[in-house]
Every structure is written in C-alpha cells, then in structure tokens.
Amino acid sequence: MIENHYRCVRVSDTGICPFCYSGKIIRNGSTKTRKQQYICKNCHKRFLDCYTYKAYHSNINPLIIQLIKEGLGIRSMARVLQISATTVLRRIKSIAENIVPPVLPFGKIYELDEMRFFIRKKSNPMWLFMLLIK
C-alpha cells in the first residue's frame, strides 16, 4: 500500500512561484471556497496556496508511472491514489505523449519482437514493436 506522503509546500511560507521559482508572487483574490490565490509577476500564472485535490500534487505523475510498471489497472490506480479514473487516464495520455523515442545508434545489433492486435474490430489492426539493444 502506498502511503500518503502528499506534502503541501505552502507558497505563503516559501514565497516562491512553483512554476518558474521566481520570488515575485503577490496575492490575487480568492476562490469560491475562500482559498487564497497567488499570481506570479514573472510568468503570470495563478496558483493556490495548497491544493486539496490530490491530482494536483507534483508527485502524482511519477506515482502513476510506478503503478503502471507494477501492472495496476486504471480503476485500481484511481483507488490507490484516491483520484478519479478519468484523471488517471488523462495523466497516462499526457505522460505517453511526452515520451521521447530513443535514438538508435547505427551499426549495432538489435533484437526485435512484434505483436499484432486489433482495436475494436478486425479491420483496425495495430502493431506493437519491442526493440532490445544487445
């Protein structure tokens, strides 16, 4: 079981922008639930002092990657992290879009394994390749 180590680094304590690490933050109104909002004069981003929804914590994406490697499903991941399954799916999609393909050096020996699968119907085949560098 993953313990909840969601630490809230309060902006009001540090005085530093969580996006650009600038010290030029000022108070900028409050939310509907009366939480203090801040704005950075350097990058013009708005943020809260401390977020209550766990999906906004900075360490949630590395946790999702770790749980995918462990083989957990979407709904079980949502239960463990105590966030919604839709949020887990969106985060997985954004993480997958930011994966940089590896640079393959020329002149090396590779081992290639392939798998064909279908998405929804047989007329929509997809291929999955796994490349091992020896």
Ligand SMILES: [Zn+2]
């Ligand atoms: Zn900033």
